[in-house]
Amino acid sequence: MPVFDVQQFRQQFAFFQQQPDWVYLDNAATMHKPQAVIDAVTQFYQQHNSNVHRGAHQLSQQATALFEHARTTVAHYLNAAHSEEIIFTSGATAALNQIAFGLMHTELKAGDRILLTQLEHHANIVPWQLHCQRHGVIIDVVPLTVERQLDMLAYEDLLALKPKVVSFSHISNVLGHIQPVAQMVALAKAAGAITVVDGAQGIVYQQPDMQLLDCDFYVFSGHKLYGPTGIGVLYGKSAWLERLTPIFAGGEMIDTVSFINTTFNKLPFRLEAGTPNIAGAIGLSAAINWLQKHNTEQIKNHKLLLLKDFYSGLNAIKAVDILSQPVHNAGIVALNVDGEHPSDVTALLNQQQIAVRGGQHCAMPLFSHLALPGAVRCSFAAYNTLDDVNRCLLALEQAVEILTA
Template sequence: MKSIPEIRSLFPILTREVNGKPLVYLDNAASTQKPQAVIDTISDYYARYNANVHRGVHALSVEATEAMEGSRKKVQRFLNAIEDREIIFTSGTTHSINILAQSWAKDTLKTGDEILISALEHHSNIVPWQMACEATGAVLKVIPVTDAGELDLEAFETLLSAHTKLLSVAHVSNALGTVNPIQKLIQKARSSGALVHIDGAQAVAHMPVDVQALDCDFYSFSAHKLYGPTGMGILYGKASHLEKMNPLFGGGEMIKSVSFEKTTYNEIPFKFEAGTPNIAGIIGLGAAIDFMYSLDWKEVKAHEQRILALALSELGKMEGMRFIGMPAERSGVISFLIDDIHPSDLGTLLDKLGIAVRTGHHCAEPLMNRFQIPGTLRASFGIYNTEEDVMLLAAGLKRVVPMLS
């Protein structure tokens, strides 16, 4: 694999300064930075073959369509889906989950059915299900989280029943970094007859995902957390489910024929892709996947574990440090508080030192309530972060904490 300095050199933003200091970017769970290849691919589309897709006979439209459908194949291979028609382009994880909640759930669920989520979900994997439950009379059940920030698996088994129609859980927690034992969860849910959706927003940049091996029914993620563009995401679904689902939006592209008497819908995946798609974003996602293939998963993981271990050890030396959650399997994220200092005060002062971290509830308010805290300071790591970044964070905290104590 490329060395970390080589990888860093591919990301132009990493050479910039913030407040007169070299940027230390530790907000990768919110959004990752983009390699030059992704930026160039997007600009190349606009500069050389910008046109609408699927409808044109002219050269630019054909080129754009080929590039876009080429990206669909790249995503298919990246997730190891059986067919490329199982890959639906969306605007992000949030959009993907809303398609499921509005289309699959509203047509399938009835009073007394249950959807099972967990207490560590992002709001995107909570609110759409609440809306679906409200519309159908289904009930939302929640797997509790232990003090370590892991799912309570005994409680999961108790909650899972013949009433459970869908299990929808995060692969990795955005707030704590917990890697959920999704293989086990999927197996149990399937054996009780439930379908499974995995929110992979925080997983795809950190570990290989094989939807066939997992045997999940649906999997969603956002391109911008995978070194790709914003406004772009994926909903993977087994073809047998997608074929049965009604489209969420009506309009161009999603139809086979339209008349005032009767409209018939297009095949999957187009049935779910009404209107002109985010062509630049889709092609950019393809470039981000090419970038991921230039890395070696084993080394990505080893690098990340080295950074996490160093961060836990260095930050753990600080007086008043309170880590929120200490999951046995963790990926990319550390959440903490120091004494009773408000995390946003710490975050604002760290920014003065060029260090970008996230503060607040991380769109996981129920999880914060579980730990009886208003929020945390979250450092989240990407492939370009170094041991030096961790040391700068630790040194930065040592400098700013006394100002706020």
């Protein structure tokens, strides 16, 4: 297989031309946008700007066609059965809230159980919690092994309690550990559960196939797939989307309205209230089309090479505690300098123009379990280079020297 040309890939991002001195390793938070995405968004505003679905004029029809083509692009990318199974949201957080709120009013009742994992982002905890406390639904949590991987034996034991919903992340946003999603979905469905997969980090690691995975819901944010911020996707099987109570009302999600009663529109519109993020959807479509022109296996191998070199360098730095395992890792490494707060480490790296994130990464229950105040998170993308790795390692060495002197 040909070697991945990282420089050619990198040249497609204006950020690295405008900010050549920065090493950007905060990709788990958000990714940079290729010129193809920026151009698609700009072109929409310059040439087609109009609202969708409701205008009789040609501009509105053009905008509608572009917006619905974006939906079809996402549906094909996920191998959804129908384009109406793609609901545009503001991001994965909004999608998870729609699922949690929507199911709580139709499927979940007092005494039912929801199964989450110790690794979850707050967006896959708090929406469930808000309604569980109100309606008497119980949350169970899958623990971790000593290697900070999900305890699959405990998972099977908890499935025996017959949870109504099982919701988990495809990839840990803190540790980068890849979950055995196909196995977990199959086991959960065998136990009779509704299955929800948080693909916020998984969407850029691999192209998910909804027909093979067979989960009931899958969510992700566009900005973590080289797309714009403010756009996300809620994929759901049609039968389950129909059973969700909408959490927003008005606009295109309405069929008929009177002061006595309101009926809702058909899918996907019944779950898309108000003016959607039209430019964001078009930008996400452009990101997917752009990404599909590149070899995903080459990208995976390139990121594995970066990880290998990074781990090799970290192991040579005294006082660094690595939380993430190198195996089954999607390109995210959490670490700490012994006895030092992660914010101090990230501040020193920032002085060297190394962009990483420090803190609890919207995963407080995980860090409570680990008895740690947080971690420094370095997350890699296809546009990162071995020079980025070396510069980060050198900056970490210097930070260790300063903090432990």
